[in-house]
Amino acid sequence: DEEPVDPSDELMFLCLGGGNEVGRSCHIIQYKGKTVMLDAGMHPAYDGLAALPFYDEFDLSTVDVLLISHFHIDHAASLPYVLSKTNFKGRVFMTHPTKAIYKWLVQDSVRVGNISSSSEQKVQLYTEADHLSTFPMIEAIDYYTTHTISSIRITPYPAGHVLGAAMFLIEIAGLKILFTGDYSREEDRHLISAEVPKNTKIDVLITESTYGIASHIPRVQREAQLMKSITDVLNRGGRALLPVFALGRAQELLLILDEYWSKHSEYQKIPIYYASNLARKCMVVYQTYVSAMNDNIKRLFRERMAEAEAAGDVGKGGPWDFRFVRSLKSLERFDDVGGCVMLASPGMMQNGVSRELLERWAPDQRNGVIITGYSVEGTMAKLIVHEPEQIQAIMTKGSNNPARRPGGPREGEQIMIPRRCSVQEFSFAAHVDGTENREFIEEISAPVVILVHGEKHNMMRLKSKLLSLNADKSVPAKIFSPANCEELRIPFKADKVAK
Numbered sequence: 001d002e003e004p005v006d007p008s009d010e011l012m013f014l015c016l017g018g019g020n021e022v023g024r025s026c027h028i029i030q031y032k033g034k035t036v037m038l039d040a041g042m043h044p045a046y047d048g049l050a051a052l053p054f055y056d057e058f059d060l061s062t063v064d065v066l067l068i069s070h071f072h073i074d075h076a077a078s079l080p081y082v083l084s085k086t087n088f089k090g091r092v093f094m095t096h097p098t099k100a101i102y103k104w105l106v107q108d109s110v111r112v113g114n115i116s117s118s119s120e121q122k123v124q125l126y127t128e129a130d131h132l133s134t135f136p137m138i139e140a141i142d143y144y145t146t147h148t149i150s151s152i153r154i155t156p157y158p159a160g161h162v163l164g165a166a167m168f169l170i171e172i173a174g175l176k177i178l179f180t181g182d183y184s185r186e187e188d189r190h191l192i193s194a195e196v197p198k199n200t201k202i203d204v205l206i207t208e209s210t211y212g213i214a215s216h217i218p219r220v221q222r223e224a225q226l227m228k229s230i231t232d233v234l235n236r237g238g239r240a241l242l243p244v245f246a247l248g249r250a251q252e253l254l255l256i257l258d259e260y261w262s263k264h265s266e267y268q269k270i271p272i273y274y275a276s277n278l279a280r281k282c283m284v285v286y287q288t289y290v291s292a293m294n295d296n297i298k299r300l301f302r303e304r305m306a307e308a309e310a311a312g313d314v315g316k317g318g319p320w321d322f323r324f325v326r327s328l329k330s331l332e333r334f335d336d337v338g339g340c341v342m343l344a345s346p347g348m349m350q351n352g353v354s355r356e357l358l359e360r361w362a363p364d365q366r367n368g369v370i371i372t373g374y375s376v377e378g379t380m381a382k383l384i385v386h387e388p389e390q391i392q393a394i395m396t397k398g399s400n401n402p403a404r405r406p407g408g409p410r411e412g413e414q415i416m417i418p419r420r421c422s423v424q425e426f427s428f429a430a431h432v433d434g435t436e437n438r439e440f441i442e443e444i445s446a447p448v449v450i451l452v453h454g455e456k457h458n459m460m461r462l463k464s465k466l467l468s469l470n471a472d473k474s475v476p477a478k479i480f481s482p483a484n485c486e487e488l489r490i491p492f493k494a495d496k497v498a499k
């Protein structure tokens, strides 16, 4: 039996979302009377209130600080709800690029409807007005800069993954906690990869476990396979659909494609489309934050700007002004003839443009769907990799599908579409794989590791692997994998005293 511990020496950890799942990330940390909340996401496979973290299970008015790791839906999209519909009254922090992109992303998601897509009972979680009125409450901060808020010290570090993504180092009364958010460590075309905070002994590491112990094939090989897959589709006269999240990894894929097209003139007559309402706004943000990116993109930036200047193209140029990519604001302006490469959102084809194109293109075997992101359980992207014979049609905006009536489709009214297109999957999701994650965890060597952001089976495999590494240690690490709403209480001896 354990010795009784003074409750004031315990760290409390609670997942309101993202426990044994990928989606609706939200974690609570309490120590010495201070409360920190990590992320405020939505679940991409659910609609309306069901997509939210379990906010009812915790008194949000006690939160001192809320930290948002990056702009992805599963980490940031319920923030306007928290700020406008709950009793939360703490302070909110994110990095500058995250804040800039978050603004457009949320605005766009409200316009296309952050509402039920599959049922007629539309529940709007928040309005554009809620978003715009709460946006100024968000405080933007820089990497490597420490802020102290009611004696909680926070410092963001680059996390790779997407522009602006941060790992947060949090210090409460001497206890040091590192939250990775989503992170990556491989060389990318535009991002600075994640770094281990230097000369800092971490007591608690909260890390993602998306890929469990699975390992990615090397980047160079993966890119070659991706390009072969795309060109195979084009060579047989098909259309290649790449469902992507509107922003973030899409920019990396566009860099890869644009570079490949510039080296292979035989494909230059085949258009690459980037279908996003946000294309222009994003480009401005991406141009603005070139300084927050890696040396590769900075060099490309200088080269392109010099070329543009030499050609007298003032206001043009830069690495995000692609040579072979055309932006599409909507499908109304899209002339669907002949082969093409189409990057369209949303990434998991829950609804919207990517879903509409999937339904249009799936019956033709010349076409191909290429999944490059992480697909959450319960979404079309996850379903289609199993190559079903048929997929279910949904009513998309603007279509008058008579099969849909209030109360949902009745039995026998489901419209099914044959799936003859090819389906392939390559990971460009920019999450660490099993090996990279294990190496990072070993490097941090925190005595307490809490796994979040992973489907249960992946998380359990990683947990077993980490436990097996304990055999080589004098002090075994404690590894936790809490489910949602399962409160952890972790004792820390009184040696953690504020300096």
Ligand SMILES: [Zn+2]
Pocket: 070, 072, 161, 182
């Ligand atoms: Zn992410």
Ligand SMILES: [Zn+2]
Pocket: 023, 072, 074, 075, 182, 453
């Ligand atoms: Zn995520």
